[in-house]
Amino acid sequence: MIDLATAAFRQIFTPPFRAVTIKSVALTLGVLALVWIAVTSGVGHLVALQNWWLDTAVSVLTGLGLFIGLAFLIAPVTALVAGLFLDDVAERVEREIDPEGPPGRPVPAGRAVLLAARFAGVSALVNLAALLLLFVPGVNLIAFFAANAYLAGREYFELAAMRYRSVEEARALRARHAARLFLYGLPIAAMMAVPVLNLFTPLFGTAFMVRVHRRLAPLPAPAQAASQALARSN
Secondary structure (H helix, E strand, C coil): CHHHHHHHHHHCCCHHHHHHHHHHHHHHHHHHHHHHHHHHHHHHHHCCCCCHHHHHHHHHHHHHHHHHHHHHHHHHHHHHHHCCCHHHHHHHHHHHHCCCCCCCCCCCHHHHHHHHHHHHHHHHHHHHHHHHCCCCCCHHHHHHHHHHHHHHHHHHHHHHHHCCCCHHHHHHHHHHCHHHHHHHHHHHHHHHCCCCHHHHHHHHHHHHHHHHHHHHCCCCHHHHHHHHHHHHHC
C-alpha cells in the first residue's frame, strides 16, 4: 500500500498533471471564496448592531465559524470540482503504469457529474457529523477517519474500475475487496485531514486507486485481448 500511495502522491505534482492540478485547486478555492463572501455579506446585512463592540464580536465569531465550517467543506467541494477532471487523471496514470495496455473508457459526462455530486453530498454529511462531534475528544477523529476511509476507498476505486467494467461489475468487485479497500482508503482520509494538501485529495485518490485496481484485479477479457492485439501490431 505504501509504495502505491507514494507513487500516486509524487505523480500528481509532475508536469503532466500540472494543468489539471492547477485548474482543480483554483476552482475549489474560487468556490470556497464565493461561499465566504456570500455568508459574510449576508450576516453583515442581516445583523447590523449599533454597538460597535457587539458588531465586532459578531464579525469575529462569524469569521471563526466560517473558517471551521469551510475546513470541513473542503472535502466535498474538492470532490465535486475535481469530478470534472478525474478521467483525465486516471488516463494519465494508466499510461504511466502500463504504456502498452488498453486505455480505459471515460465515464460518460452525465454519470461523472452525478457520481461527483453524490460523493460530495455524502462527504458533506459525514464531515458535518464529524463537525458536530468536534468537542467529543477522540470520537470525532475516529469517526472522521473511519467514515472518510470507507467513502474514499469505495468511490475512487469504483471510478477506476468503471473505466474497464460495467457499473454492476465495478460495484461487485468493490464489494469483494471491501475490507482491503477500507485500508487503502486510510491514506486518502489522512490527506483530507492535512490543510492545503487536502485540496489535492481527489487527484491523489484517483491516481492511487487506479494503481490499486490494477493490483487487485486483472483487466477484463476484452481489455486483455485489446492489449495483446496492440502488442502484436507493434
